[in-house]
Amino acid sequence: MRRSFLLTTLLFLCCCFAAWAQDKKAVTGTVKDEKGTPLPGVTVKEKGTANGAMSGADGTFKVQVASDATLVLSYIGFMNQEVPVNGQTTLSIVLKEDNKNLNEVVVTAMGMKREQRKLGYAVTELKGADVAKTNSINPVSALQGKVAGLDISAAAGGPAAAPRIVLRGAKSLNGKDQPIFIVDGVIFENDESAADVNFGNVLKNLNPDDYESVTVLKGAAATALYGSRAINGAILITTKKGNARKGIGVTVSQTAQIEKVYRGAIDLQNGYGQGIDGSYDNTAGGYSFGPKMDGRMVQLPNGTSVPFTPKPNNAKDLYQTGKYFNTNVAMEGGNDKGTFRLSYSHLDNNSVSPNNSFGRNTFAFRGSSQISRVLSADAGVTYATSKTLNPDRQGGDYTNYNIGRKWVYVFPRNYDPSIWSKPENYLGPNGGRANLSTNPGADYFYQQAYNSWTRKESLITGNFALTAVATNWLKFIGKANFSSEQSTDERKEVGTSDFFKGSDAFYSIAGVNKSQYTFTGMAIITPKLGKKFDGSLNLGGETWNSGIGRQYNNYSDGGLRIPFLYDISNSINAPIVKNDPLLRKRINSLFFAASLAYNNELFLDVTGRNDWSSALTYPKGSNGKTTNSYFYPSVSAAWEFTQTLKEEMPSWISYGKLRASYAMVGGDLDPYQINVGYYTPSLFQGSATGKNLPLVNIYNTDILPNMALKPSISKSWELGANVRFFNNRLGFDFAWYRTNITNQIINLPTPIESGVTSRYINAGSMINRGIELSINGTPIQHKNFTWDVTLNGSRNKNKIISLAPGVDQLQLNEDQGVKAIASVGGSYGNLITDYGYTRDANGKPIISLGGSDFPYKFVRGGAVVGNIMPDFNLGLQNSFTYKNWNLGVLIQARIGGDFFSASHQYGTGRGTTANTMYGRDSEHGGITFTDGSGVTRNDGMIPDAVFQKGTTISKDGQNIALDGMTYQQAYEKGYVSPLTPFQYYGMVGDWGIGIREASVFDASYVALREVSLGYSLPTDLVQRWRLNSLRVSLVGRNLGYLFNNLPDHINPEAVRNNKTSAFSEYGAVPFVRNMGLTVQVGF
Template sequence: MKRVILAFLVMFLCTTITVSAQKVTMNLQHAKLEKVLSTIAEQTGYTFAYSQPVVNTDRIVSIEVTNTDLPQVLQKVFSGTNISYEIRDKKILLSEKKDVNQDPKTTQQTQKITVKGIALDEAGEPLIGASVSEKGITNGTMTGVDGDYSLTVPANATLVVTFVGYLSQEIPLNGQKTVDFTLKEDSKMLDEVVVTALGIKRDKKSLGYAMQEVKGDQLTETRDANVANALAGKVAGLQIKQSGTGVTGSSRIVLRGGNSIAGNNQPLVVVDGVPIDSSTGGTDDFWGNHSVDKGSSMADISPDDIESISVLKGPAAAALYGSRAGNGVIMITTKTGKNQKGIGISYNSNLTFERPMQLPKYQNTYGQGENGKYVQNSVGSWGAKMDGSQITDLAGNPTTYSSGDNDLMDFLRTGTTWTNSLDLSSSSDKNSIRVGVMNLRNKGVVPNSSFNKTSATLRATADLTDKLSFDAKITYYTQKTENRIKLAGDPDNIFRNYLLMPRSVHFSDLNRYPDYKFPENTKNPANSADLSGKPVSWTDQYSGLIRNPYWAAYKDTNSDRRDRVLGFGSLKYEFTDWLNIQARYGIDYFSTQYEMRDATGLPYWFAQGQYIMNKETSYEANADVLLTFNKQLSEKVGLLATAGGNLMYRRADGIYGETGPMIIPDFHTLANAGKSSARSALTKKAINSLYATASLSYDNTLYLDVTARNDWSSALSADNRSYFYPSVGTSWLFTESLNKWNIKPSFIDFGKLRLSWAEVGNDTDPYRLLDYLTLGTTYVYNPETDQVETILNGKKSNILNNPDLKNETITSWEAGLELRAFNNRLGLDFAYYTKDATDQILKMNVPASTGYSFKYVNAGKLRNNGVEILLTGTPVKTKDFSWDITLNYSKNKSKIIELADGIETQELQDPSLGSLGIKIVAAAGGTYGDIYGKAYARNDKGELIINENGLPTFGSDFVKLGNYNPDWMGGISNAFHFRNFDFSFQIDGRFGGDVFMGSIQSGTGAGTLKMTESGRDKMVVAGVTASGQVNAIETTAEKYWAQLATGTEPWIYDATNIRLREMSLGYSFPRKMLSKTPFQKIKLSLVGRNLWMIYSKTKGFDPESGYSTSNAQGIEFGSMPTMSSYGFNLNVTF
């Protein structure tokens, strides 16, 4: 590790090299002026701006220069024309030459006046550095920080104002001394260049596949601790689902539906062209077993470092990443210092407060007990009405039989998250450097929980010579978490336990003793049970499974620390202006230490406590070389071609220690234990790859893209480890053709049709080819020595591995339409796609006689098809006010075409969930993510069949009850700007789909939720008896809800929900106010996230909050409430 860091430091020292002025090398014959300007822009990094009536970009130019200064090149390009150029910072402004032949005597004889005014854009924002000049001569000035100017000219002169990216404007003075300008944006700027797979730069208009970009400033103001969550609702076809563990939890990311029935469905994450570990720390262990959700790897990335995020949705967009990109790619481009002249300093501070967005309604009428009577040791709230009378708790202490301080917020606290970031950047014509530091401090809503993380980034670029350039970055992340939330059925799950806590139990009673333990010699007066040293609780019946929330928060604790280094270094050599080669090396290294401590005192497992310590390290290295050819072959034909290769190596190590019971109470070390066990794990994997691309363009109207990649994976056998991934795409800019045919409607600015086909895959994990043994220890009592002896043994896996295993294959078609109209104020991006995923890697049952339980096989076919629509618009745009709106819609259907021979269903969930009557199933002929369980027994008319006790009945078989995937998803974002104010908000939702609400099942079974309040004395369930008679048998709410817990259908809810995802109201201080201060910009904003659940049917619970980020979605059980955050954001630029 030291050598790696040293190597990066040496590379960064190279940025001190001094470089000369910009040079250009190119040989273009009979090329359009547009191509010449594009070549200059690519080599120099400068941006051209011009007006369509002035500059004819279709003019044919021939030019050959070698290592020539930029001004000389521009002089050659525009020699003999009426075009002049002006170089300002990193921009080249083209305009019509001014008449220099005017008689100076005429000007001198004209009366001079001083004209003042301001230059603004259409939104009313001042244009800083706009050129204001007298038409016809070289008399001019530039606007200041408030867009203001002052210029002395003849009274009858005409003023001309120009600014990069805007149409120029002329105004005759006619003696006026105050003239203001409002400039309109120029739609004829050079085409937008985007970064695609492998970091290849392309004109966005040429792409034959769907790609959506989110700018970095959309992630920082209403920020989330996990940058992945900030993408929710912003990208069509992208589904983000958080685990129910709060700010430290992981997120499940799925693009265009899952492609693998039983494998990985998360997209590849690429940072600055280098793939990184994008795994989640979630668990699918429903009963906990001391496991916690350790968060997502993507959450390490600071949003302050991000320039933009590009989402490559389809296989055609991601095919160059081969077997790792079957689920799409999220490409993160981080900031450099290139746009900052001199030294720039930016500081951002974000302080938010967190409280539950919503909570379910609880009943406060009936207290602890059973059958309508108070029972001091009961686990439910089925007792008598709470009347405030005096009773005794479990230990005989007096208390009142009332609701008292039993609200969840009496236990929770207001959480806070304070994020501070500092950014320093600088650049010259050839060098740039950026340093970024971020610190986040979170005090969780659960007492005794916290989360802190810090990142530091250093990035530098340099043109070492006229042909050799350098780019490198290194980022160090560190985070420490105290007491992550326990999940689902874990006995320390505070939110599940609160659902079960009787409504007459007070938090003040549970918090009565300093150590949350009953004192010595404490006995239960009801049954004389000895409670000495045991956790304070409201019952001793299940106190090992239902724990006091204070005990879970302060006694059974956990902590973890993660350190991570992420970086890359690259060198690029330009052979000519059309041929270059790049070599790049990237690393992603992190280490994690996790500790779990169970206190002494529990009545069941490990009554003397337990301690677990795990250490894991992971390392991934990627080395790649890319040769790029980019040349205009003729007047109308251009070719962009690349060829290269990649070497990927990944290694993961783990050491796991577990001890208990503890010899010295609550002294948690590996040595302080009567018994201990330890194990280690090591996995390695390598993928070698070769790839090539070719993009052929004709007349800047038709584009044809072809890519090819071959991977060789160490996880597969010699016969199957090589697999080939091709793709073909085409796009037609039909508005260019219509324009040449003189039939293009004037209101349409841009139109493109695209079509693509691709084949990619999903690789498998290592060590699935051959059988293996797991070493372990067994403790055996030896009567001869009267000692417990440790025996080392080897345990055979219960999975029969398959040496003929192959990778999963995904074949996709995509068609799309892009339109922009009304001066780019209305935009449409439409896509239709279909994907077939074959050779699914499935775990199939095998006969017990083989000595195994399962076998991995390639079988099955999964099909996804869907539609995506992205609409953008600017309905209003005036001098002082503008309104921008973005809408996205996506619909995806996943169907299981077939599974393996002899397999009708494949279960996706933790098998132990069957005890709750719930299964998540992939069934042949069904849809992916079907929910199976026990349904109500009904007659032919659909009426419930009621048994002799007056209660509903359920079938014994598991049947389909729903599906966890939404029918469609959508989001709407609005941004309003009024002078120095801006206001934005985002509403998004998922519509359709189902969810199993385990929390409602628990809360109704315990009699704590509001819906259990009625029918306590008697009730009659609507339905018919077995004989067909209308049911008239009376029962009670306690028996009714207990009966419903034996089935599944009552707990399947519509998962439709609509929420106010984020909101921001900001004020930017006027530049005039800051003119005498060191600040260039100050903006203060009120911000919030998850502010309002506008619509949901799940009774105060979040239907999108699950216990796991695995493929077994659609299950909610004891989740932490989704938190609303609200606060302030301050951004200061020096």
């Protein structure tokens, strides 16, 4: 294969020198729209060559061409136009607007630009400005609700956290089913985060203001040329180029935003405070089943007396107003020989969570050069550094950092953070942390004051493309790109014992270096096939190499000798020093793409790619059967029937196209996963001095290798239609797809008796079926006022056809006793739990005798309690334009999909959540009764349940069978008393005996996702100030929920991590809205 690539490269280099001489002359011109407004950034090219220029800010251009040349002009939103020079030296050109962009050129696989009307598969392209205007740290979040079939959910961790992205449903049983991101040819992955901490993906280090366009390739036919890495779809990001113009243009923008918590993650009750069964008890921890908070004086655990009053905003008081500032400066210029664009961005964000911040500096350069008549070059480089401090953490080893969990499980409702957050109340008398029995929030305030987790990242990417036009039907393109990522994590934790010492004092420093590079060579052939036929053939080869270089994780053991001295050498015991081996992976590829068009109405595309993956290669001497080569083709067709039947078409049908495609894509796995005893992440261990570093844990004996592992296979079918009516004022785009994923590579758990914990196998067959619909229209179109509206929606249904032989169920995720699974005959993400209700034949929960605290308890049993995948995803965009004003409104909805709330579960058991107000008193539905002590109460509750068979109680010396009797019936007969709220809610939500099913809900919501208002000052006005442009924009994001189906206003998007199988929250992040102002000035 290496020889093939060398030959391809040699052929390319030879053709780069091919050129011929021809007389050229300078041609200048002006490009305007039909209203006479100059158009900047119009691409002007000499037909059949790479020679060209771009129009400047005033619409003018200058290009050196032959006297008999033909100029081809293209601009987004306008129809392409060919203009013969015919010896002229000055041209005035008017471009016609392309209604609804029917001839829009979009970026497709391998960076190829195609007319969208000729594509046989679904593609959605957004302008970079539509992404950048939201000023999201992670630009992926800005796509939410704007693309049919793309499901995006925020993840815990703060503004920089990587969101969860699902494109056309879950596709993988091994957890790797996120689409890839391709930025000017450089591929990045949306890394999944664990439940504990989410530092975000590499995209947070890039500057959205540098984006020219964002293209979503959904189906396998659209992504097949990218190979196995794009098996789950691809999102292409193309950055801005410089424009040819007079002088140098400078654009400066400044954004200021505030982030405000407007509601806690779950509603809490403010009626009853600390205690159990109606009595105040300051040793009751987080239980809030005490008396009504009526202002009486009570004693706190530290001996202080305070009024017993509710603190309605105590869950919000610990958050701050977040601040976001982003400064962008870009300069550009050029002429017919070349262009450049240089930009710098500085971002500074302090989150609503104390001590949670993110900062970024990004430099980017993009340049192009017309080296000669036949040779042109394009290059870009980006360098970014960032620092993330203390992202929000949930669960795992970091429950003490999770303030949301403390509000539902640890803090009683009368807990006052204004008292307990003072240093004298969270510090011990000799330093260190105060006693948690006195201040249950001492650990949180202590770590906020002294502990930190910082990640510093640096990223450098580069891309270079050289195009040689050999003839008017043949050109060669050579591309090279690379990226290098470095990250360093540093954790500092002070001891909690006296004098800030203790074995829990901790320091660690860890780092990883990642790099990748790609070389691609292509020959593009565009022969003349006659008057009615048009076609092209692309032939190419590619090699992609990735590596994880130095990996290390060094940390203290047994505490720190000297408090606040954070260095590995300060470890009490010998520090742990780990260095991981170099991980490398290579994929070599050959590919082709052939296109054929007939009469500008029938279009056919055929592609094929063969990958050779090193991850599926067995070492010499092993008995492995190497199957590292896999070929996958695609075919797509489009028929523009309104062109064929234009004489028969009624006038109200403006445009119509039908399309169909089929594709097959292969997939592999991470390196060193299939060989016997592959290297693991812990190679060296010993002291920090570098001495005595024995080799340890070189071989992984826990995983049984598979010596005949094959690539996974995904086969996809797609049908679609794009039809527009009434002079393009109304239209729709519809897609139906079916994807069958087989031969999946999964790590299957094995019985412990086998001597290994798991084994890699090819198994599983899963089918996704779905529809996507996008409807757009222009209800009002006037000279000064336009209203555009777009509605997009999608639905995906999944079915598991098979797993491994003898395996009917595979666990995908688990939290608090609830599991997301894949089961044969079921759907991806069915939720099951052993903490469900056991029901009788009529569906009523069954109850039995309990213990002293909980005299009765629900009988637990296994149950399927839901499915995590949504039924529908919807987005509604409205855009109103009046003269120089523009108003945009985005509403996004997720219908269906079940969600487990641990906050609701344990908040119910502790009596802190708003749902536990029911039954507290007569006003809230409580029953008046006399308890066993002769006290009359008004907080009785009757469970809607039936007694288990065999349940008997002793009443007046007699044993009474309650078999099949409802609790209500037993109460009416005087056999049982009502339960108190402490008893009832305890048996529903207690950690040990609670019913998880009671906290699984349909997480449907409708959100006001985005509102933007912009105003561009008139050109004649800004020119008086010697400016080219001035625009002011107001943007609000995540403004609120128009509908939230979850009880107690639980945050429906606060999943603990960004895995596709994520379904739960525990101490979720609060509701935060962003509002800001952007001022952009052009010079």
